[in-house]
Amino acid sequence: MHIETEATQQLQRAAVAARAAARVLARSSEAARNGALAAMAAALRDHQTDILSANEADVGAFNGTNALRDRLTLNPARVEAMAKGLEDVAALPDPLARTLADWTRPNGLRIQRVASPIGVIGMIYESRPNVGADASALCLKSGNAVILRGGSDSANSAKAINLALQQGLDASGLPPACIQVSPNTDRAFVAAMLAGAGLLDLIIPRGGTSLVERVQREARVPVLAHAEGLCHTYVHEAADPSMARAIVVNAKMRRTGICGATETLLIDRSIAAAQLPAIVADLRALGCDFRADAQARMVVPGLKPASEADFDTEWLDAILSIAVVDGVDQALAHIARHGSEHTDAIVTEDRDTADRFLRGSDGAVTLWNASTQFCDGGEFGFGAEIGIATGRLHARGPVGLEQLTTYRYLVTGTGQVRP
């Protein structure tokens, strides 16, 4: 209870400072925000030695897998990449310079819907130091203050990076409190963030499904996130066979650990015998394993059988679930039952079927004749993304600068009163 109270007080202090900083930031010019990003990039380079030695402490104390250690480890090239990332964000269009709608009423009132910052964002993530720098840049550019709570494994790195970024902000004349890291990595601080209605306007969790699901379950603050990316690629009977092979291989195997990777292949019964063996052979050559329904196993003997639960599993690995379906409606029904409203694709040369699939699906991103791995802010042309959202409100799919803004109305009159 004492720890809870202390964490709440720590969050309150951070959030009050962030709120005041956010008000200054919201009124700042695009030039000021871009200047700050340039100064932050310069400060990262200036502090490279400090950052690397803080990171060494984190890496030295780390006892997880080699893959996770690699994600945690910084070197001069990675610090430079972070700095370059800040400059890239500075070069993106100003998301606050957008008038989203502008109309005049019969009584002469002019109504403008304009983009505006969300306010104070809480970011909860695991142990990749660059996530903190990227999120700081995107929040600053979009006029939002951010409170970062990274994983304990990268606490020293996160603090050193934040110190550099704050010095850059300070040098540029914007309040350093725009970008803060949590004072500790206690779980109580996360609990305080999740309970932080009125203090935080939005929480963005990035990490494993269990972290994100906990945030979604417990937060009293709006959340933008995706817990699972259970993506499907549906090969329709009118698919171009070689296109289908190329798309399925890419959608599954380009990177198996990202949320836009295809986890389940749906293929029409009428072409399964002709095309599935080649697709399986391509994937197997790349080290992929399979969980196939009975009909798929009739066509390609020797595949492991799929349980119903396998179709609900986000493998994030070189494993593909396979189900044979009878046409687009069955494919859509399978996706509705097992999917996560993230990203799904159809491969077909038939426009009517594609239209039916695009109209009938309901996920954040639906593709026709392209790989599900395109669900990405960079690939969408957003320049950068802070995450992917699979909720229904505010933003869906890649969350870039525009999605980090909200709107408000400016109404201009000449003395109108309401009758």
Next chain:
Amino acid sequence: MHIETEATQQLQRAAVAARAAARVLARSSEAARNGALAAMAAALRDHQTDILSANEADVGAFNGTNALRDRLTLNPARVEAMAKGLEDVAALPDPLARTLADWTRPNGLRIQRVASPIGVIGMIYESRPNVGADASALCLKSGNAVILRGGSDSANSAKAINLALQQGLDASGLPPACIQVSPNTDRAFVAAMLAGAGLLDLIIPRGGTSLVERVQREARVPVLAHAEGLCHTYVHEAADPSMARAIVVNAKMRRTGICGATETLLIDRSIAAAQLPAIVADLRALGCDFRADAQARMVVPGLKPASEADFDTEWLDAILSIAVVDGVDQALAHIARHGSEHTDAIVTEDRDTADRFLRGSDGAVTLWNASTQFCDGGEFGFGAEIGIATGRLHARGPVGLEQLTTYRYLVTGTGQVRP
């Protein structure tokens, strides 16, 4: 515990039926949805006798104030107004027919951001029977299923209206489960709705502050709402005096009980002596009372003193808080401290000051030289509104048909795979 479980099961049954209905509705044509609205209007007229006799039972059992009884009471003209309201919604532009963005990437991928329904909406409101009909129409037009939980005082009316609307839906070929009322008015059903993550996609509460605040505090589902409308009108020293008088009188007194009514007048010190007496006299002639700070009382002796808490009070009555300020920055600071991010106005002839106010405010709606009572979906040209939102995400200000939609991405390729 038994009641909780039963309510949860009731909500689950309703929500599963609503989800299935919403899928059909999401794929329906504009003509089908408009035809359904016409059939629903006709059914309301056909069922007028049943609706009025159900309403008589509600009114007969009612023992609240006369004002509330009047809001509860239906008559032939009010039933006709509900039916006409459905037809008016049918005549509005289709919010699902909007492509919000459309671009092509260098690799040839075409990305379209298209409007789509939110899904299943839970509406929690008090005892005005027409709210259920209005909400049903707006949700249906925007492709959403809705589960209505009205106040117990209007339970018979709500059921009779819903029965008519469902028969209209059925006759038009759309699933009646698109529009459901709660099977009872137990508080446990509200609790089940608030806990309904995965069952409901959005909750819209309409009613008193305590109802809305409870929903905002307890809901595990996204909420669009406003709890308070603590609106300000700021009369700047460069205001046209007669415009200022007209706007303040309208903003406060046109209707005192609506959320866009001004609750606090801020006036510049330099013009207070010259203009405040006339403004007070105008308002007093209409029966308005005052809570004024010390400086205002020096200018207009005899006003009741304002406590700090008065400036945090949404009067919803013929009472106006008055504070004297020194310029636009003090006005903005007062609004930031006491406001509710709903609607605030400035009256001035000075464009630079107006710009500073519009840029510096952060509420959902900010007006220049117009009455705060214009914060209304109809006045904005939305045709109808389901409420006003003062949260930061998804929608702010009047919530009309567009705000009852979300978006998703359709991506069209020619076989692209991600490098």
